[in-house]
Amino acid sequence: MTHAKGRAGGSRAFRLRVLLAVLLAGAPLAVRAQTVEHATRERVMAALPPLEEMARQFVDRDDVPGLSVAVVHRDEVVFLKGFGVRDEAGREPVDADTVFQLASLSKPLAATVVAALVGEGAVSWDARIADIDPGFRLREAYPSAQVTVRDLFCHRSGLPGSAGNELEGLGYDRDTILHRLRLVELSSSFRAGYSYSNFGLTAGAVAAAKAAGLSWEDAAETRLYRPLGMASTSSRHADFVARPNRATLHVRDGGGWKALSRRDPDAQSPAGGASSSARDLAQWVRLQLGSGKFDGRQLIDAHALGQTHQPHMWLGRHPITGSLTFYGLGWNVEYGRYGEVWGHAGAFSEGARTLVSLLPGEQLGIVVLANAFPTGAPEALADSFFDLVMRGDVTRDWKKEWDRLYEQVFGQTIEEAARRYGTPPASPQPALPAAAYVGVYANPYVGRAVVAEADGTLQIRLGPEGKWVVPLRHFDRDLFTYRPFPEMPDLMSSATFSVGPDGRASAVTLEHLHDLGLGVLKRIEEPAP
Known part of the structure; x- marks a missing residue:
């Protein structure tokens, strides 16, 4: 539009x-x-x-x-x-x-x-x-x-x-x-x-x-x-x-x-x-x-x-x-x-x-x-x-x-969304402990993203002052899903974490922000609020 x-x-x-x-x-x-x-x-x-x-x-x-x-x-x-x-x-x-x-x-x-x-x-x-x-x-x-x-x-x-x-x-x-x-x-x-x-x-x-x-x-x-x-x-x-x-x-x-x-x-x-x-x-x-x-x-x-x-x-x-x-x-x-x-x-x-x-x-x-x-x-x-x-x-x-x-x-x-994320894998791999994903990630285009744990669930906060907030739902190992568009609740996107040899996520790819190839955010050493 x-x-x-x-x-x-x-x-x-x-x-x-x-x-x-x-x-x-x-x-x-x-x-x-x-x-x-x-x-x-x-x-x-x-x-x-x-x-x-x-x-x-x-x-x-x-x-x-x-x-x-x-x-x-x-x-x-x-x-x-x-x-x-x-x-x-x-x-x-x-x-x-x-x-x-x-x-x-x-x-x-x-x-x-x-x-x-x-x-x-x-x-x-x-x-x-x-x-x-x-x-x-x-x-x-x-x-x-x-x-x-x-x-x-x-x-x-x-x-x-x-x-x-x-x-x-x-x-x-x-x-x-x-x-x-x-x-x-x-x-x-x-x-x-x-x-x-x-x-x-x-x-x-x-x-x-x-x-x-x-x-x-x-x-x-x-x-x-x-x-x-x-x-x-x-x-x-x-x-x-x-x-x-x-x-x-x-x-x-x-x-x-x-x-x-x-x-x-x-x-x-x-x-x-x-x-x-x-x-x-x-x-x-x-x-x-x-x-x-x-x-x-x-x-x-x-x-x-x-x-x-x-x-x-x-x-x-x-x-x-x-x-x-x-x-x-x-x-x-x-x-x-x-x-x-x-x-x-x-x-x-x-x-x-x-x-x-x-x-x-x-x-x-x-x-x-x-x-x-x-x-x-x-x-x-x-x-x-x-x-x-x-x-x-x-x-x-x-x-x-x-x-x-x-x-x-x-x-x-919508059909594609249902095929990809509507049904979890028959035998999904478990996620790592939440601490492996929690942290601050960033790139110059998207800015900061804070992954935090709230009430036992991971969430991601983006945008100015972290006001854009969505919960992450585990899908398979290091892949989580979320709903980026409130007016289209059936349309889901994914957050995929890249985990390094130390067992901590070093980056996260936010699919709904990756159309331009700019949706990969790398972990920065900054304590999550």
């Missing part, structure tokens, strides 16, 4: 995140059809009642707890409505002003903010990060010296997709995470490959704001949210928490929707930390479709904003629609039967789903916000709505198609 956590075991968790991020980066677009019309006002208005009925059915069938939807056509907000509840426990209704966490829908918002800074001359899309912030570095010297704001916004810096995500999960702040990116081996040659990176884009956005003498949060507020009157929108998590009309994150648990965890995404605010309402985002859609013009005034330079919608990196064909897909600057750009589309989607595995999809040639756009994960409801609503407008009927069961895709991705992951 920006961002789904979880997986069976370890490093596959973050590869799963990357796969999901690629899927969610794209906005929905239908495949070829025989007859395509234009989005006249009559056709748009005729499509709104079935759109509303479909959203209501999704809530009534418990496909999702709550939804908020906005539709913009020719600079007019023609539909704005909420459905369902903000929180399954409280049952307060969702309306057009309910604030949702946007996850990776934050990325095109961030691109809009940077476009505003570019338009006013504070920075350039091609400004080198090294010139703005000499302290920022990647693993290799050449990309460190040459990487630009543009490179980071179109994900071609070479940073692997999961870089920094696992550190955020442990509770590290933005400055720490961006500093430690220099330890990550690049996954491709500079500018030669696409890799969707939350903290790469965050680095680009933070640098652009710094060039203007602003923090990222202030840049977003002063250059976009305030000028558009987006009073319920913020790039600060504290503002979201303070909203009385806000949606809670939900995941499936025992067949029903439950709020099992929360998400504070401030560390990656430009990439996944914005929060907003359907009403506010409708104003932003007006700005996008108006090429930077809002209420008759050129708020953002058209050329600077237009750069965000240009295809930069080839992604291939969409796994469901088959449309040609590219990544721009914080936007997905697709080409299909209804022409060019700009879009992005977002997800938190803790329970958020969001989507924006725009048909600029038709001056038509839709925003769908949902408070649950996984669900294909946002894509189904957008795909079906475009079908209704452009063809007069819905071409496919889009909800079924998207749900099947998510089930394939996550179902396989």
Whole structure:
């Protein structure tokens, strides 16, 4: 999403995140059809009642707890409505002003903010990060010296997709995470490959704001949210928490929707930390479709904003629609039967789903916000709505198609977890005495890990001040399992200790942190607290 956590075991968790991020980066677009019309006002208005009925059915069938939807056509907000509840426990209704966490829908918002800074001359899309912030570095010297704001916004810096995500999960702040990116081996040659990176884009956005003498949060507020009157929108998590009309994150648990965890995404605010309402985002859609013009005034330079919608990196064909897909600057750009589309989607595995999809040639756009994960409801609503407008009927069961895709991705992951760690070995080797494993381990990327004994059970503490704590369950000899993701309790990972000739563990490999090869922590001679 920006961002789904979880997986069976370890490093596959973050590869799963990357796969999901690629899927969610794209906005929905239908495949070829025989007859395509234009989005006249009559056709748009005729499509709104079935759109509303479909959203209501999704809530009534418990496909999702709550939804908020906005539709913009020719600079007019023609539909704005909420459905369902903000929180399954409280049952307060969702309306057009309910604030949702946007996850990776934050990325095109961030691109809009940077476009505003570019338009006013504070920075350039091609400004080198090294010139703005000499302290920022990647693993290799050449990309460190040459990487630009543009490179980071179109994900071609070479940073692997999961870089920094696992550190955020442990509770590290933005400055720490961006500093430690220099330890990550690049996954491709500079500018030669696409890799969707939350903290790469965050680095680009933070640098652009710094060039203007602003923090990222202030840049977003002063250059976009305030000028558009987006009073319920913020790039600060504290503002979201303070909203009385806000949606809670939900995941499936025992067949029903439950709020099992929360998400504070401030560390990656430009990439996944914005929060907003359907009403506010409708104003932003007006700005996008108006090429930077809002209420008759050129708020953002058209050329600077237009750069965000240009295809930069080839992604291939969409796994469901088959449309040609590219990544721009914080936007997905697709080409299909209804022409060019700009879009992005977002997800938190803790329970958020969001989507924006725009048909600029038709001056038509839709925003769908949902408070649950996984669900294909946002894509189904957008795909079906475009079908209704452009063809007069819905071409496919889009909800079924998207749900099947998510089930394939996550179902396989959960099955693998069950195969690997669900059943202990028939004759497991006993663990060594707890004292053999207890101690402090560390590496420069993950930081310190404290393995301690509590109530007869080993536990591991990670992150700042050791606040990330999970119990270790013995599996076989020096291998222990743990659950790194509260919202996905069935997904387990492993801690494997390397024991030396002296009978003490000299290192531990934490599988869910090892996607980048940086999950091996060596014992350091420091007494465990």
